[in-house]
Amino acid sequence: MAKYEKVLNAIEKEKESLIALAREIHSNPETGRNEFIAVDLITNYLDRNGFKIFRGVGGLKTSFMASKGEEGYHVGFCAEYDALPEIGHGCGHNLIAIASVAAGIALASAIEGQQGRVSIIGTPDEEEHGGKVDMVRLGVFDDIDAAMMFHPDCATRIHIESLACRDYKFIFHGKNAHASSEPWEGRNALDAVIQTFNNINALRQHLKDNTRIHGIITEGGVAVNVIPDRAAADFLIRASNSSYLKEVVEKVINCARSAAIATGTDLEVIESDYPYEAMNSNKVLGDSFSVSLDEAGYNVESTHDVGIGSIDMGNVSRVTPSIYPVLALTGDWIPRHTFEFASLCNTEQAYEVMLAAGKAMAITGQKVINDPELQGQIKKEFDNQNSLQKN
Ligand SMILES: [Zn+2]
Numbered sequence: 328m329a330k331y332e333k334v335l336n337a338i339e340k341e342k343e344s345l346i347a348l349a350r351e352i353h354s355n356p357e358t359g360r361n362e363f364i365a366v367d368l369i370t371n372y373l374d375r376n377g378f379k380i381f382r383g384v385g386g387l388k389t390s391f392m393a394s395k396g397e398e399g400y401h402v403g404f405c406a407e408y409d410a411l412p413e414i415g416h417g418c419g420h421n422l423i424a425i426a427s428v429a430a431g432i433a434l435a436s437a438i439e440g441q442q443g444r445v446s447i448i449g450t451p452d453e454e455e456h457g458g459k460v461d462m463v464r465l466g467v468f469d470d471i472d473a474a475m476m477f478h479p480d481c482a483t484r485i486h487i488e489s490l491a492c493r494d495y496k497f498i499f500h501g502k503n504a505h506a507s508s509e510p511w512e513g514r515n516a517l518d519a520v521i522q523t524f525n526n527i528n529a530l531r532q533h534l535k536d537n538t539r540i541h542g543i544i545t546e547g548g549v550a551v552n553v554i555p556d557r558a559a560a561d562f563l564i565r566a567s568n569s570s571y572l573k574e575v576v577e578k579v580i581n582c583a584r585s586a587a588i589a590t591g592t593d594l595e596v597i598e599s600d601y602p603y604e605a606m607n608s609n610k611v612l613g614d615s616f617s618v619s620l621d622e623a624g625y626n627v628e629s630t631h632d633v634g635i636g637s638i639d640m641g642n643v644s645r646v647t648p649s650i651y652p653v654l655a656l657t658g659d660w661i662p663r664h665t666f667e668f669a670s671l672c673n674t675e676q677a678y679e680v681m682l683a684a685g686k687a688m689a690i691t692g693q694k695v696i697n698d699p700e701l702q703g704q705i706k707k708e709f710d711n712q713n714s715l716q717k718n
C-alpha cells in the first residue's frame with residue numbers, strides 16, 4: 328500500500344474541495360455543449376493545482392485539456408459533466424468529472440520529478456451528440472497512450488461492452504389532397520412512416536442478438552382532413568459491432584425504401600454525423616484497474632447486472648487503449664436517468680465511490696507509467712482488438 332501513498336494522500340488532502348466541486352456541478356445541471364459552469368469550476372481548480380489548461384480542444388466550446396508532467400507515457404482521464412434535461416445529474420456525470428479530476432491531481436503528484444504526463448480531458452455532451460466523437464475526429468486523443476474514466480451505476484463491471492450506434496432520420500415527401508373529397512389525388516407520407524415501422528418489426532426476428540432498432544415519429548401531418556404530404560421518423564440503430572451494424576442499417580433503409588414505393592412517396596435519408604463505435608475495453612488495463620480498485624478501498628457489493636447501451640468512449644477506444652469501468656454506488660437497484668439516481672449522485676455514499684474511483688484510476692496510471700512491460704502489453708492488446716475488428 329505504501330507504494331501508492333502519494334496518490335492516496337493527494338486525494339485525502341483535497342477530499343473536501345473535490346466533494347464541494349462535485350456538489351456544485353450537481354446543483355447546477357447543464358445540458359450538452361452548455362456546460363460552462365462545470366468547465367469554469369474544474370479548469371479554475373486545475374489551474375490552481377498547476378495544470379496547463381487548453382480550452383476548446385476539438386473545436387467545442389465546453390471541452391478542455393488540462394495537462395501536467397514532462398515528456399513520456401501520457402495517461403488521460405476523461406471528464407464528462409453534462410446533465411439530462413429536466414432530470415439533472417440523473418446519469419451521475421458530476422461524479423465522473425470529479426473522479427477524473429481527483430485521478431489527475433493524484434497521479435501528477437505521484438509522478439512529480441519523473442518522466443510521464445497526465446491530462447484531464449473535458450469531454451462535453453455525452454448524452455446527445457457525443458463530444459468525444461468530434462474530439463477523436465480532430466485528433467485530441469492521438470497523443471494519449473492510455474485513457475480511463477469511470478461511470479457510476481447500480482452494478483459493477485470492469486470490462487464493459489457497448490453497442491455501435493447510428494442515428495437516422497427518414498423524411499417522406501408525398502402529396503396533399505382533401506382526405507375525403509379527392510383522396511385519390513394524394514400520396515400519404517404518414518402511411519409511409521407507419522409502413523416503415525411495420526417493415527422493421529418484420530425484420531426483427533432475423534437480426535442477431537443485441538441488435539436494437541428504436542424510433543419515434545417526429546412529423547405526422549398537420550390536419551386530419553388533409554393527406555399528409557410530409558412525415559418523418561427518427562431511428563437509432565445499434566449492434567454489437569460496426570461491420571454487422573452496416574448490414575443492419577442497409578436492411579432498415581430498405582424497409583423505408585419499400586414503404587416509399589408502396590405509398591408512392593419519395594424518401595429522404597439523413598444520417599447524423601455522430602456515429603458511436605462499440606467499446607473495445609482494454610483487458611490488460613482493465614485488469615490492472617481491477618486490482619487498483621481493491622487497493623483504493625472500494626467495497627460496494629452489488630448483485631445486479633447492467634444492460635447494454637452506446638457510449639462515445641467507444642470512439643476513444645478505437646484510437647487509444649481505453650477502459651470505462653462502471654461501479655455501483657449502492658447495493659440497491661436504482662436505475663440511471665431517473666430522479667432517484669440524480670438524488671443518489673449527491674450523497675456521501677456516492678462521493679466515497681467517486682473518490683475511490685479517482686484513487687483507483689491514479690494508482691493504475693502510476694503502475695502503467697512505471698512499468699514499460701505493462702505498457703507493451705496494453706499496446707499489444709489494443710493492436711489485437713483493432714485487427715480483430717477489421718476482419
Ligand atoms: Zn446517461
Ligand SMILES: [Zn+2]
Binds near residue numbers: 418419
Ligand atoms: Zn452517463
